[in-house]
Amino acid sequence: xxxxxxxxxxxxxxxxxxxxxxxxxxxxxxxxxxxxxxxxxxxxxxxxxxxxxxxxxxxxxxxxxxxxxxxxxxxxxxxxxxxxxxxxxxxxxxxxxxxxxxxxxxxxxxxxxxxxxxxxxxxxxxxxxxxxxxxxxxxxxxxxxxxxxxxxxxxxxxxxxxxxxxxxxxxxxxxxxxxxxxxxxxxxxxxxxxxxxxxxxxxxxxxxxxxxxxxxxxxxxxxxxxxxxxxxxxxxxxxxxxxxxxxxxxxxxxxxxxxxxxxxxxxxxxxxxxxxxxxxxxxxxxxxxxxxxxxxxxxxxxxxxxxxxxxxxxxxxxxxxxxxxxxxxxxxxxxxxxxxxxxxxxxxxxxxxxxxxxx
Ligand code: NAD
Numbered sequence: 001x002x003x004x005x006x007x008x009x010x011x012x013x014x015x016x017x018x019x020x021x022x023x024x025x026x027x028x029x030x031x032x033x034x035x036x037x038x039x040x041x042x043x044x045x046x047x048x049x050x051x052x053x054x055x056x057x058x059x060x061x062x063x064x065x066x067x068x069x070x071x072x073x074x075x076x077x078x079x080x081x082x083x084x085x086x087x088x089x090x091x092x093x094x095x096x097x098x099x100x101x102x103x104x105x106x107x108x109x110x111x112x113x114x115x116x117x118x119x120x121x122x123x124x125x126x127x128x129x130x131x132x133x134x135x136x137x138x139x140x141x142x143x144x145x146x147x148x149x150x151x152x153x154x155x156x157x158x159x160x161x162x163x164x165x166x167x168x169x170x171x172x173x174x175x176x177x178x179x180x181x182x183x184x185x186x187x188x189x190x191x192x193x194x195x196x197x198x199x200x201x202x203x204x205x206x207x208x209x210x211x212x213x214x215x216x217x218x219x220x221x222x223x224x225x226x227x228x229x230x231x232x233x234x235x236x237x238x239x240x241x242x243x244x245x246x247x248x249x250x251x252x253x254x255x256x257x258x259x260x261x262x263x264x265x266x267x268x269x270x271x272x273x274x275x276x277x278x279x280x281x282x283x284x285x286x287x288x289x290x291x292x293x294x295x296x297x298x299x300x301x302x303x304x305x306x307x308x309x310x311x312x313x314x315x316x317x318x319x320x321x322x323x324x325x326x327x328x329x330x331x332x333x334x335x336x337x338x339x340x341x342x343x344x345x346x347x348x349x350x351x352x353x354x355x356x357x358x359x
Contacts, residue, residue, distance in 0.1 A: 030058040111132045153290075177199075177226050178202075228251060235256075286319060
């Protein structure tokens with residue numbers, strides 16, 4: 001498979017391949033669009049079965065970041081990086097440094113951060129080689145771990161979905177089934193619990209489930225049963241592609257709203273949810289809290305927690321607009337969000353071209 005002929009290729013501006021024989025680095029950076037600003041998005045380290053799989057992933061993830069940043073109203077384009085390898089076995093400080101040098105070769109067109117298989121500590125090592133990195137814990141504008149603000153955004157997004165679908169402003173007594181109680185899911189559970197919601201949780205790690213059961217009086221169920229619980233809201237906070245032909249018919253909740261990236265296995269599953277009367281909060285809209293927080297760091301601003309939360313809370317209004325437009329047009333919510341994001345990117349692209357010609 002080539003890049004230009006790949007199914008996931010969407011006129012990405014740059015796709016760069018980085019190799020470092022000494023450290024074994026094999027990495028791909030995809031810049032989908034810089035129309036709105038430098039392309040920002042995390043780096044994922046994963047033991048891809050082959051290059052084609054890595055190319056497909058990085059292309060899809062980069063486009064997702066363009067849409068996410070556009071919908072969050074950020075002056076950031078979309079990009080992503082992948083490193084081929086098992087983070088538990090192959091990740092070394094030398095490899096991270098080689099990756100940092102690779103990021104630097106793009107001269108700021110792409111700004112990296114943490115994603116699956118990467119930690120804040122890894123990004124600190126990357127920062128030794130390039131300034132084009134966010135989500136750090138040290139430095140004047142360091143924004144730290146993005147997951148608390150991602151969870152905050154998902155929480156306000158669930159409130160928006162409940163407002164729209166159930167006509168309520170509070171979560172008191174509602175039941176939320178949370179799939180995955182990791183960095184984001186656990187923090188989300190805490191906020192939901194404090195808001196009076198009842199919780200059902202599942203995770204592949206029993207210790208996390210036990211802790212959530214103890215701390216939030218959550219009911220624990222198996223990973224195979226979590227999506228089909230008799231809950232008001234299902235919040236996927238684990239991996240992607242979980243909304244598919246098998247799971248959608250079993251969903252009893254009126255709302256699906258969670259942090260996981262790429263929740264729809266295929267685009268048509270957005271329509272399948274709509275047909276069943278299930279309100280779906282497009283993943284890249286509801287889970288933008290982390291990148292909204294990183295954007296402050298990129299802008300060279302150090303907000304208070306309250307200021308950061310306030311900007312993240314714009315997710316509430318953005319989602320309501322998407323839900324209302326989707327209802328009015330009889331279309332699935334993800335399709336409406338995609339169209340709005342694409343229009344914003346296209347308008348910014350036009351502006352850039354005009355400015356370029358005028359200069
Ligand atoms: P994490 O790895 O800390 O947590 C994910 C949890 O899901 C883990 O505890 C894992 O054991 C569990 N899990 C995996 N498969 C499962 C299954 N089949 N059933 C139930 N649980 C399962 O990751 P995270 O940082 O909390 O991110 C969660 C999701 O949100 C990911 O899809 C991520 O891409 C997305 N996301 C995260 C952020 C962020 O700020 N961390 C931002 C945007 C999007």
